[in-house]
Amino acid sequence: MIVATPTDFLDAFATLAPLPSATATARGAFLVAPADFSLAAESARDNRYMAMEQSVDPLRALAQHQALAQALRADVPVIVFPGDATTPDAVFPNNVFGTAPDTLVVGRMRHAVRQREAERTDIRAFFGELLGYDEIDLSGCDNLVAELTGSLVIDRARGxxxxxxxxxxxxxxxxxxxxxxxxxxxxxxxxxxxxYHTNVVFALLAGRAAILAADGFADPAVPQAIAQAYGNRALWLSPAQKQAYAANAITLSEDRVWMSAVAAASLTGEQRDALAGWGFRLGTVDLSEIEKAGGSLRCCVGEIY
Incomplete structure:
Protein backbone atom coordinates (compact mmCIF):
# COMPACT_ATOMS: atom_id res chain seq x y z
CA MET A 1 0.00 0.00 0.00
CA ILE A 2 1.27 3.49 -0.87
CA VAL A 3 -0.29 6.45 0.95
CA ALA A 4 0.18 10.18 0.51
CA THR A 5 -1.56 11.90 3.44
CA PRO A 6 -0.74 12.05 7.16
CA THR A 7 -4.15 10.65 8.10
CA ASP A 8 -3.90 7.70 5.75
CA PHE A 9 -0.36 7.03 6.95
CA LEU A 10 -1.28 7.02 10.65
CA ASP A 11 -4.31 4.83 10.03
CA ALA A 12 -2.21 2.31 8.09
CA PHE A 13 0.71 2.45 10.53
CA ALA A 14 -1.61 1.53 13.41
CA THR A 15 -2.47 -1.75 11.70
CA LEU A 16 1.12 -2.89 11.13
CA ALA A 17 2.80 -4.64 14.03
CA PRO A 18 6.54 -5.32 13.76
CA LEU A 19 7.35 -8.31 11.59
CA PRO A 20 8.22 -11.34 13.74
CA SER A 21 11.32 -12.33 11.80
CA ALA A 22 12.54 -8.85 10.80
CA THR A 23 15.50 -7.05 12.33
CA ALA A 24 15.57 -3.27 12.72
CA THR A 25 19.25 -2.95 11.84
CA ALA A 26 21.52 -4.45 9.20
CA ARG A 27 23.74 -7.51 9.63
CA GLY A 28 26.59 -5.87 7.71
CA ALA A 29 27.59 -2.79 5.76
CA PHE A 30 29.48 -1.96 2.58
CA LEU A 31 31.32 1.20 1.55
CA VAL A 32 33.03 2.43 -1.61
CA ALA A 33 36.38 4.09 -1.01
CA PRO A 34 37.12 7.48 -2.57
CA ALA A 35 39.53 7.34 -5.52
CA ASP A 36 40.93 10.67 -6.69
CA PHE A 37 38.09 12.28 -4.73
CA SER A 38 36.55 15.38 -6.35
CA LEU A 39 33.20 17.14 -6.67
CA ALA A 40 30.92 16.52 -9.65
CA ALA A 41 29.44 19.72 -11.08
CA GLU A 42 26.55 17.73 -12.58
CA SER A 43 25.43 16.50 -9.15
CA ALA A 44 25.65 20.04 -7.76
CA ARG A 45 22.78 21.18 -10.00
CA ASP A 46 20.25 19.87 -7.47
CA ASN A 47 22.36 19.35 -4.32
CA ARG A 48 22.76 22.64 -2.49
CA TYR A 49 24.81 20.94 0.24
CA MET A 50 27.82 20.54 -2.06
CA ALA A 51 30.70 22.94 -1.32
CA MET A 52 31.67 23.66 -4.92
CA GLU A 53 33.55 26.81 -3.90
CA GLN A 54 36.00 24.82 -1.76
CA SER A 55 39.00 22.74 -2.77
CA VAL A 56 39.16 19.12 -1.71
CA ASP A 57 42.03 16.98 -0.46
CA PRO A 58 41.77 13.43 -1.91
CA LEU A 59 44.20 11.92 0.59
CA ARG A 60 42.39 13.44 3.55
CA ALA A 61 39.07 12.14 2.20
CA LEU A 62 40.57 8.65 1.89
CA ALA A 63 41.93 8.74 5.44
CA GLN A 64 38.57 9.85 6.83
CA HIS A 65 36.82 7.10 4.88
CA GLN A 66 39.21 4.47 6.25
CA ALA A 67 38.54 5.72 9.78
CA LEU A 68 34.80 5.44 9.11
CA ALA A 69 35.06 1.83 8.00
CA GLN A 70 37.11 0.92 11.04
CA ALA A 71 34.73 2.67 13.43
CA LEU A 72 31.63 0.97 12.03
CA ARG A 73 33.25 -2.44 12.51
CA ALA A 74 32.51 -2.01 16.20
CA ASP A 75 28.87 -2.77 15.31
CA VAL A 76 28.84 -4.89 12.12
CA PRO A 77 31.18 -6.51 9.59
CA VAL A 78 32.14 -3.90 6.95
CA ILE A 79 33.18 -4.54 3.33
CA VAL A 80 34.99 -1.75 1.48
CA PHE A 81 34.95 -1.84 -2.31
CA PRO A 82 37.72 0.03 -4.16
CA GLY A 83 36.93 3.40 -5.65
CA ASP A 84 36.93 4.15 -9.36
CA ALA A 85 38.73 7.23 -10.64
CA THR A 86 36.16 7.58 -13.45
CA THR A 87 33.49 8.22 -10.80
CA PRO A 88 35.50 10.32 -8.32
CA ASP A 89 32.57 11.40 -6.15
CA ALA A 90 31.10 7.88 -5.90
CA VAL A 91 31.46 7.53 -2.14
CA PHE A 92 27.71 7.34 -1.48
CA PRO A 93 26.78 3.79 -2.59
CA ASN A 94 23.50 3.63 -0.69
CA ASN A 95 21.87 5.67 -3.45
CA VAL A 96 22.82 3.11 -6.09
CA PHE A 97 22.84 -0.26 -4.30
CA GLY A 98 20.48 -1.42 -1.56
CA THR A 99 19.43 -4.74 -0.09
CA ALA A 100 16.45 -6.55 1.32
CA PRO A 101 16.82 -10.11 2.63
CA ASP A 102 18.31 -12.21 -0.21
CA THR A 103 17.82 -9.34 -2.69
CA LEU A 104 20.10 -6.71 -4.21
CA VAL A 105 18.32 -3.62 -5.56
CA VAL A 106 20.10 -1.41 -8.10
CA GLY A 107 18.75 2.13 -8.28
CA ARG A 108 17.99 4.50 -11.14
CA MET A 109 20.09 7.60 -10.62
CA ARG A 110 19.11 10.96 -12.02
CA HIS A 111 22.52 12.16 -13.22
CA ALA A 112 24.68 10.39 -15.81
CA VAL A 113 27.79 10.83 -13.67
CA ARG A 114 26.16 8.64 -11.03
CA GLN A 115 24.38 6.26 -13.41
CA ARG A 116 27.83 4.90 -14.27
CA GLU A 117 28.14 3.60 -10.70
CA ALA A 118 25.32 1.14 -11.31
CA GLU A 119 27.44 -0.58 -13.97
CA ARG A 120 29.93 -1.92 -11.40
CA THR A 121 30.14 -5.66 -11.91
CA ASP A 122 32.14 -6.33 -8.74
CA ILE A 123 29.41 -5.13 -6.37
CA ARG A 124 26.76 -7.01 -8.34
CA ALA A 125 28.90 -10.16 -8.31
CA PHE A 126 29.57 -9.90 -4.59
CA PHE A 127 25.87 -10.04 -3.83
CA GLY A 128 24.77 -12.27 -6.70
CA GLU A 129 27.55 -14.83 -7.02
CA LEU A 130 29.02 -14.83 -3.52
CA LEU A 131 25.96 -14.23 -1.33
CA GLY A 132 23.43 -15.73 -3.74
CA TYR A 133 21.12 -12.71 -3.75
CA ASP A 134 18.52 -12.19 -6.43
CA GLU A 135 18.88 -8.90 -8.29
CA ILE A 136 16.22 -6.30 -9.05
CA ASP A 137 17.73 -3.80 -11.47
CA LEU A 138 15.98 -0.44 -11.83
CA SER A 139 18.97 1.25 -13.46
CA GLY A 140 17.70 0.73 -17.00
CA CYS A 141 14.20 2.07 -16.32
CA ASP A 142 14.01 5.32 -18.29
CA ASN A 143 10.52 6.15 -16.99
CA LEU A 144 11.49 6.69 -13.35
CA VAL A 145 14.07 8.05 -10.92
CA ALA A 146 14.77 6.06 -7.74
CA GLU A 147 17.85 6.91 -5.68
CA LEU A 148 17.21 4.11 -3.16
CA THR A 149 17.96 4.77 0.50
CA GLY A 150 18.88 8.35 -0.18
CA SER A 151 15.25 8.99 -1.08
CA LEU A 152 13.72 6.11 0.87
CA VAL A 153 14.12 5.76 4.64
CA ILE A 154 13.00 2.25 5.66
CA ASP A 155 11.61 0.94 8.93
CA ARG A 156 12.94 -2.58 8.47
CA ALA A 157 11.23 -3.92 11.59
CA ARG A 158 7.79 -3.06 10.20
CA GLY A 159 8.35 -3.09 6.44
CA TYR A 196 17.32 16.42 -2.69
CA HIS A 197 17.28 13.36 -0.40
CA THR A 198 15.08 12.23 2.49
CA ASN A 199 18.04 10.95 4.49
CA VAL A 200 19.35 14.49 4.90
CA VAL A 201 16.16 15.56 6.71
CA PHE A 202 15.06 12.33 8.42
CA ALA A 203 16.73 9.38 10.13
CA LEU A 204 14.94 6.45 11.70
CA LEU A 205 16.79 5.00 14.67
CA ALA A 206 16.49 1.21 14.99
CA GLY A 207 12.74 1.44 14.35
CA ARG A 208 11.96 3.20 17.62
CA ALA A 209 12.85 6.90 17.33
CA ALA A 210 13.43 9.56 14.68
CA ILE A 211 15.61 12.54 13.86
CA LEU A 212 13.60 15.11 11.90
CA ALA A 213 14.32 18.47 10.28
CA ALA A 214 10.84 19.94 9.89
CA ASP A 215 11.90 22.52 7.32
CA GLY A 216 13.02 19.75 4.98
CA PHE A 217 9.41 18.71 4.25
CA ALA A 218 7.01 20.58 1.99
CA ASP A 219 4.09 19.89 4.37
CA PRO A 220 4.88 20.34 8.10
CA ALA A 221 2.17 17.82 8.92
CA VAL A 222 4.32 15.04 7.44
CA PRO A 223 7.13 15.05 10.02
CA GLN A 224 4.57 15.59 12.79
CA ALA A 225 2.75 12.42 11.70
CA ILE A 226 6.01 10.46 11.57
CA ALA A 227 6.92 11.62 15.07
CA GLN A 228 3.46 10.68 16.33
CA ALA A 229 3.79 7.20 14.86
CA TYR A 230 6.92 6.62 16.97
CA GLY A 231 5.42 7.85 20.21
CA ASN A 232 6.88 11.36 19.74
CA ARG A 233 10.38 10.01 20.26
CA ALA A 234 11.72 12.58 17.83
CA LEU A 235 14.80 14.75 17.85
CA TRP A 236 13.79 18.00 16.13
CA LEU A 237 16.61 19.76 14.28
CA SER A 238 17.13 23.43 13.58
CA PRO A 239 17.99 24.51 10.01
CA ALA A 240 21.64 24.90 11.08
CA GLN A 241 21.71 21.37 12.51
CA LYS A 242 20.20 20.02 9.31
CA GLN A 243 22.92 21.82 7.34
CA ALA A 244 25.47 20.15 9.63
CA TYR A 245 24.06 16.75 8.54
CA ALA A 246 22.63 15.85 11.96
CA ALA A 247 19.79 13.96 10.23
CA ASN A 248 22.21 12.03 8.03
CA ALA A 249 22.64 9.41 10.74
CA ILE A 250 22.32 5.64 10.94
CA THR A 251 21.88 2.87 13.49
CA LEU A 252 23.78 -0.33 12.73
CA SER A 253 23.00 -1.78 16.15
CA GLU A 254 20.17 -1.40 18.63
CA ASP A 255 22.07 0.95 20.93
CA ARG A 256 24.26 3.29 18.86
CA VAL A 257 23.61 6.20 16.48
CA TRP A 258 26.40 7.05 14.06
CA MET A 259 26.79 10.57 12.66
CA SER A 260 29.67 12.78 11.59
CA ALA A 261 31.72 14.78 14.06
CA VAL A 262 30.32 18.03 12.64
CA ALA A 263 26.77 16.72 13.03
CA ALA A 264 27.35 15.55 16.60
CA ALA A 265 28.94 18.86 17.57
CA SER A 266 25.75 20.65 16.49
CA LEU A 267 23.56 18.75 18.97
CA THR A 268 22.48 20.37 22.21
CA GLY A 269 22.89 18.77 25.60
CA GLU A 270 19.16 18.22 25.75
CA GLN A 271 19.20 16.40 22.42
CA ARG A 272 22.08 14.18 23.55
CA ASP A 273 20.17 13.39 26.74
CA ALA A 274 17.10 12.47 24.67
CA LEU A 275 19.12 9.99 22.59
CA ALA A 276 20.55 8.46 25.75
CA GLY A 277 17.06 8.21 27.24
CA TRP A 278 15.92 6.25 24.19
CA GLY A 279 18.82 3.83 24.66
CA PHE A 280 21.33 5.20 22.14
CA ARG A 281 25.02 5.93 22.48
CA LEU A 282 26.53 8.38 20.01
CA GLY A 283 29.29 7.28 17.62
CA THR A 284 31.11 9.92 15.59
CA VAL A 285 33.69 10.11 12.81
CA ASP A 286 35.28 13.19 11.22
CA LEU A 287 34.03 13.32 7.63
CA SER A 288 34.53 17.03 7.00
CA GLU A 289 36.36 16.47 3.71
CA ILE A 290 33.82 14.00 2.35
CA GLU A 291 30.93 16.25 3.42
CA LYS A 292 32.06 18.78 0.83
CA ALA A 293 30.51 16.41 -1.73
CA GLY A 294 27.01 17.02 -0.36
CA GLY A 295 26.50 13.97 1.84
CA SER A 296 27.64 12.65 5.17
CA LEU A 297 27.96 9.47 7.18
CA ARG A 298 24.67 7.76 6.41
CA CYS A 299 25.15 8.42 2.68
CA CYS A 300 28.45 6.53 2.80
CA VAL A 301 26.93 3.36 4.21
CA GLY A 302 25.24 0.64 2.22
CA GLU A 303 23.35 -1.80 4.43
CA ILE A 304 23.43 -5.58 4.05
CA TYR A 305 20.20 -7.32 5.10
Whole structure:
Protein backbone atom coordinates (compact mmCIF):
# COMPACT_ATOMS: atom_id res chain seq x y z
CA MET A 1 0.00 0.00 0.00
CA ILE A 2 1.27 3.49 -0.87
CA VAL A 3 -0.29 6.45 0.95
CA ALA A 4 0.18 10.18 0.51
CA THR A 5 -1.56 11.90 3.44
CA PRO A 6 -0.74 12.05 7.16
CA THR A 7 -4.15 10.65 8.10
CA ASP A 8 -3.90 7.70 5.75
CA PHE A 9 -0.36 7.03 6.95
CA LEU A 10 -1.28 7.02 10.65
CA ASP A 11 -4.31 4.83 10.03
CA ALA A 12 -2.21 2.31 8.09
CA PHE A 13 0.71 2.45 10.53
CA ALA A 14 -1.61 1.53 13.41
CA THR A 15 -2.47 -1.75 11.70
CA LEU A 16 1.12 -2.89 11.13
CA ALA A 17 2.80 -4.64 14.03
CA PRO A 18 6.54 -5.32 13.76
CA LEU A 19 7.35 -8.31 11.59
CA PRO A 20 8.22 -11.34 13.74
CA SER A 21 11.32 -12.33 11.80
CA ALA A 22 12.54 -8.85 10.80
CA THR A 23 15.50 -7.05 12.33
CA ALA A 24 15.57 -3.27 12.72
CA THR A 25 19.25 -2.95 11.84
CA ALA A 26 21.52 -4.45 9.20
CA ARG A 27 23.74 -7.51 9.63
CA GLY A 28 26.59 -5.87 7.71
CA ALA A 29 27.59 -2.79 5.76
CA PHE A 30 29.48 -1.96 2.58
CA LEU A 31 31.32 1.20 1.55
CA VAL A 32 33.03 2.43 -1.61
CA ALA A 33 36.38 4.09 -1.01
CA PRO A 34 37.12 7.48 -2.57
CA ALA A 35 39.53 7.34 -5.52
CA ASP A 36 40.93 10.67 -6.69
CA PHE A 37 38.09 12.28 -4.73
CA SER A 38 36.55 15.38 -6.35
CA LEU A 39 33.20 17.14 -6.67
CA ALA A 40 30.92 16.52 -9.65
CA ALA A 41 29.44 19.72 -11.08
CA GLU A 42 26.55 17.73 -12.58
CA SER A 43 25.43 16.50 -9.15
CA ALA A 44 25.65 20.04 -7.76
CA ARG A 45 22.78 21.18 -10.00
CA ASP A 46 20.25 19.87 -7.47
CA ASN A 47 22.36 19.35 -4.32
CA ARG A 48 22.76 22.64 -2.49
CA TYR A 49 24.81 20.94 0.24
CA MET A 50 27.82 20.54 -2.06
CA ALA A 51 30.70 22.94 -1.32
CA MET A 52 31.67 23.66 -4.92
CA GLU A 53 33.55 26.81 -3.90
CA GLN A 54 36.00 24.82 -1.76
CA SER A 55 39.00 22.74 -2.77
CA VAL A 56 39.16 19.12 -1.71
CA ASP A 57 42.03 16.98 -0.46
CA PRO A 58 41.77 13.43 -1.91
CA LEU A 59 44.20 11.92 0.59
CA ARG A 60 42.39 13.44 3.55
CA ALA A 61 39.07 12.14 2.20
CA LEU A 62 40.57 8.65 1.89
CA ALA A 63 41.93 8.74 5.44
CA GLN A 64 38.57 9.85 6.83
CA HIS A 65 36.82 7.10 4.88
CA GLN A 66 39.21 4.47 6.25
CA ALA A 67 38.54 5.72 9.78
CA LEU A 68 34.80 5.44 9.11
CA ALA A 69 35.06 1.83 8.00
CA GLN A 70 37.11 0.92 11.04
CA ALA A 71 34.73 2.67 13.43
CA LEU A 72 31.63 0.97 12.03
CA ARG A 73 33.25 -2.44 12.51
CA ALA A 74 32.51 -2.01 16.20
CA ASP A 75 28.87 -2.77 15.31
CA VAL A 76 28.84 -4.89 12.12
CA PRO A 77 31.18 -6.51 9.59
CA VAL A 78 32.14 -3.90 6.95
CA ILE A 79 33.18 -4.54 3.33
CA VAL A 80 34.99 -1.75 1.48
CA PHE A 81 34.95 -1.84 -2.31
CA PRO A 82 37.72 0.03 -4.16
CA GLY A 83 36.93 3.40 -5.65
CA ASP A 84 36.93 4.15 -9.36
CA ALA A 85 38.73 7.23 -10.64
CA THR A 86 36.16 7.58 -13.45
CA THR A 87 33.49 8.22 -10.80
CA PRO A 88 35.50 10.32 -8.32
CA ASP A 89 32.57 11.40 -6.15
CA ALA A 90 31.10 7.88 -5.90
CA VAL A 91 31.46 7.53 -2.14
CA PHE A 92 27.71 7.34 -1.48
CA PRO A 93 26.78 3.79 -2.59
CA ASN A 94 23.50 3.63 -0.69
CA ASN A 95 21.87 5.67 -3.45
CA VAL A 96 22.82 3.11 -6.09
CA PHE A 97 22.84 -0.26 -4.30
CA GLY A 98 20.48 -1.42 -1.56
CA THR A 99 19.43 -4.74 -0.09
CA ALA A 100 16.45 -6.55 1.32
CA PRO A 101 16.82 -10.11 2.63
CA ASP A 102 18.31 -12.21 -0.21
CA THR A 103 17.82 -9.34 -2.69
CA LEU A 104 20.10 -6.71 -4.21
CA VAL A 105 18.32 -3.62 -5.56
CA VAL A 106 20.10 -1.41 -8.10
CA GLY A 107 18.75 2.13 -8.28
CA ARG A 108 17.99 4.50 -11.14
CA MET A 109 20.09 7.60 -10.62
CA ARG A 110 19.11 10.96 -12.02
CA HIS A 111 22.52 12.16 -13.22
CA ALA A 112 24.68 10.39 -15.81
CA VAL A 113 27.79 10.83 -13.67
CA ARG A 114 26.16 8.64 -11.03
CA GLN A 115 24.38 6.26 -13.41
CA ARG A 116 27.83 4.90 -14.27
CA GLU A 117 28.14 3.60 -10.70
CA ALA A 118 25.32 1.14 -11.31
CA GLU A 119 27.44 -0.58 -13.97
CA ARG A 120 29.93 -1.92 -11.40
CA THR A 121 30.14 -5.66 -11.91
CA ASP A 122 32.14 -6.33 -8.74
CA ILE A 123 29.41 -5.13 -6.37
CA ARG A 124 26.76 -7.01 -8.34
CA ALA A 125 28.90 -10.16 -8.31
CA PHE A 126 29.57 -9.90 -4.59
CA PHE A 127 25.87 -10.04 -3.83
CA GLY A 128 24.77 -12.27 -6.70
CA GLU A 129 27.55 -14.83 -7.02
CA LEU A 130 29.02 -14.83 -3.52
CA LEU A 131 25.96 -14.23 -1.33
CA GLY A 132 23.43 -15.73 -3.74
CA TYR A 133 21.12 -12.71 -3.75
CA ASP A 134 18.52 -12.19 -6.43
CA GLU A 135 18.88 -8.90 -8.29
CA ILE A 136 16.22 -6.30 -9.05
CA ASP A 137 17.73 -3.80 -11.47
CA LEU A 138 15.98 -0.44 -11.83
CA SER A 139 18.97 1.25 -13.46
CA GLY A 140 17.70 0.73 -17.00
CA CYS A 141 14.20 2.07 -16.32
CA ASP A 142 14.01 5.32 -18.29
CA ASN A 143 10.52 6.15 -16.99
CA LEU A 144 11.49 6.69 -13.35
CA VAL A 145 14.07 8.05 -10.92
CA ALA A 146 14.77 6.06 -7.74
CA GLU A 147 17.85 6.91 -5.68
CA LEU A 148 17.21 4.11 -3.16
CA THR A 149 17.96 4.77 0.50
CA GLY A 150 18.88 8.35 -0.18
CA SER A 151 15.25 8.99 -1.08
CA LEU A 152 13.72 6.11 0.87
CA VAL A 153 14.12 5.76 4.64
CA ILE A 154 13.00 2.25 5.66
CA ASP A 155 11.61 0.94 8.93
CA ARG A 156 12.94 -2.58 8.47
CA ALA A 157 11.23 -3.92 11.59
CA ARG A 158 7.79 -3.06 10.20
CA GLY A 159 8.35 -3.09 6.44
CA UNK A 160 7.48 0.60 6.08
CA UNK A 161 9.13 3.05 3.70
CA UNK A 162 9.23 6.83 3.91
CA UNK A 163 9.82 8.25 0.45
CA UNK A 164 10.60 11.91 -0.15
CA UNK A 165 9.74 13.01 -3.67
CA UNK A 166 12.16 15.39 -5.40
CA UNK A 167 14.27 15.56 -8.54
CA UNK A 168 16.04 12.44 -7.21
CA UNK A 169 12.88 10.30 -6.83
CA UNK A 170 9.50 10.53 -8.52
CA UNK A 171 6.28 8.68 -7.71
CA UNK A 172 7.04 5.96 -10.26
CA UNK A 173 10.39 5.48 -8.51
CA UNK A 174 8.67 5.28 -5.13
CA UNK A 175 6.32 2.59 -6.47
CA UNK A 176 9.24 0.63 -7.95
CA UNK A 177 11.18 0.74 -4.69
CA UNK A 178 8.08 -0.25 -2.72
CA UNK A 179 7.96 -3.46 -4.75
CA UNK A 180 11.71 -4.03 -4.91
CA UNK A 181 12.25 -3.80 -1.15
CA UNK A 182 9.12 -5.86 -0.43
CA UNK A 183 7.52 -3.16 1.72
CA UNK A 184 4.09 -3.42 3.30
CA UNK A 185 3.51 0.34 3.41
CA UNK A 186 5.16 3.34 1.77
CA UNK A 187 4.40 6.92 2.79
CA UNK A 188 5.20 9.18 -0.18
CA UNK A 189 5.48 12.93 0.39
CA UNK A 190 7.09 16.00 -1.15
CA UNK A 191 10.36 17.29 0.21
CA UNK A 192 10.74 21.04 0.61
CA UNK A 193 12.00 22.92 -2.46
CA UNK A 194 15.77 22.63 -2.66
CA UNK A 195 15.99 19.35 -0.72
CA TYR A 196 17.32 16.42 -2.69
CA HIS A 197 17.28 13.36 -0.40
CA THR A 198 15.08 12.23 2.49
CA ASN A 199 18.04 10.95 4.49
CA VAL A 200 19.35 14.49 4.90
CA VAL A 201 16.16 15.56 6.71
CA PHE A 202 15.06 12.33 8.42
CA ALA A 203 16.73 9.38 10.13
CA LEU A 204 14.94 6.45 11.70
CA LEU A 205 16.79 5.00 14.67
CA ALA A 206 16.49 1.21 14.99
CA GLY A 207 12.74 1.44 14.35
CA ARG A 208 11.96 3.20 17.62
CA ALA A 209 12.85 6.90 17.33
CA ALA A 210 13.43 9.56 14.68
CA ILE A 211 15.61 12.54 13.86
CA LEU A 212 13.60 15.11 11.90
CA ALA A 213 14.32 18.47 10.28
CA ALA A 214 10.84 19.94 9.89
CA ASP A 215 11.90 22.52 7.32
CA GLY A 216 13.02 19.75 4.98
CA PHE A 217 9.41 18.71 4.25
CA ALA A 218 7.01 20.58 1.99
CA ASP A 219 4.09 19.89 4.37
CA PRO A 220 4.88 20.34 8.10
CA ALA A 221 2.17 17.82 8.92
CA VAL A 222 4.32 15.04 7.44
CA PRO A 223 7.13 15.05 10.02
CA GLN A 224 4.57 15.59 12.79
CA ALA A 225 2.75 12.42 11.70
CA ILE A 226 6.01 10.46 11.57
CA ALA A 227 6.92 11.62 15.07
CA GLN A 228 3.46 10.68 16.33
CA ALA A 229 3.79 7.20 14.86
CA TYR A 230 6.92 6.62 16.97
CA GLY A 231 5.42 7.85 20.21
CA ASN A 232 6.88 11.36 19.74
CA ARG A 233 10.38 10.01 20.26
CA ALA A 234 11.72 12.58 17.83
CA LEU A 235 14.80 14.75 17.85
CA TRP A 236 13.79 18.00 16.13
CA LEU A 237 16.61 19.76 14.28
CA SER A 238 17.13 23.43 13.58
CA PRO A 239 17.99 24.51 10.01
CA ALA A 240 21.64 24.90 11.08
CA GLN A 241 21.71 21.37 12.51
CA LYS A 242 20.20 20.02 9.31
CA GLN A 243 22.92 21.82 7.34
CA ALA A 244 25.47 20.15 9.63
CA TYR A 245 24.06 16.75 8.54
CA ALA A 246 22.63 15.85 11.96
CA ALA A 247 19.79 13.96 10.23
CA ASN A 248 22.21 12.03 8.03
CA ALA A 249 22.64 9.41 10.74
CA ILE A 250 22.32 5.64 10.94
CA THR A 251 21.88 2.87 13.49
CA LEU A 252 23.78 -0.33 12.73
CA SER A 253 23.00 -1.78 16.15
CA GLU A 254 20.17 -1.40 18.63
CA ASP A 255 22.07 0.95 20.93
CA ARG A 256 24.26 3.29 18.86
CA VAL A 257 23.61 6.20 16.48
CA TRP A 258 26.40 7.05 14.06
CA MET A 259 26.79 10.57 12.66
CA SER A 260 29.67 12.78 11.59
CA ALA A 261 31.72 14.78 14.06
CA VAL A 262 30.32 18.03 12.64
CA ALA A 263 26.77 16.72 13.03
CA ALA A 264 27.35 15.55 16.60
CA ALA A 265 28.94 18.86 17.57
CA SER A 266 25.75 20.65 16.49
CA LEU A 267 23.56 18.75 18.97
CA THR A 268 22.48 20.37 22.21
CA GLY A 269 22.89 18.77 25.60
CA GLU A 270 19.16 18.22 25.75
CA GLN A 271 19.20 16.40 22.42
CA ARG A 272 22.08 14.18 23.55
CA ASP A 273 20.17 13.39 26.74
CA ALA A 274 17.10 12.47 24.67
CA LEU A 275 19.12 9.99 22.59
CA ALA A 276 20.55 8.46 25.75
CA GLY A 277 17.06 8.21 27.24
CA TRP A 278 15.92 6.25 24.19
CA GLY A 279 18.82 3.83 24.66
CA PHE A 280 21.33 5.20 22.14
CA ARG A 281 25.02 5.93 22.48
CA LEU A 282 26.53 8.38 20.01
CA GLY A 283 29.29 7.28 17.62
CA THR A 284 31.11 9.92 15.59
CA VAL A 285 33.69 10.11 12.81
CA ASP A 286 35.28 13.19 11.22
CA LEU A 287 34.03 13.32 7.63
CA SER A 288 34.53 17.03 7.00
CA GLU A 289 36.36 16.47 3.71
CA ILE A 290 33.82 14.00 2.35
CA GLU A 291 30.93 16.25 3.42
CA LYS A 292 32.06 18.78 0.83
CA ALA A 293 30.51 16.41 -1.73
CA GLY A 294 27.01 17.02 -0.36
CA GLY A 295 26.50 13.97 1.84
CA SER A 296 27.64 12.65 5.17
CA LEU A 297 27.96 9.47 7.18
CA ARG A 298 24.67 7.76 6.41
CA CYS A 299 25.15 8.42 2.68
CA CYS A 300 28.45 6.53 2.80
CA VAL A 301 26.93 3.36 4.21
CA GLY A 302 25.24 0.64 2.22
CA GLU A 303 23.35 -1.80 4.43
CA ILE A 304 23.43 -5.58 4.05
CA TYR A 305 20.20 -7.32 5.10
Missing amino acids: IGYCGLSERCDLAGAEAMHRAFGLRLTYAFELAPGE
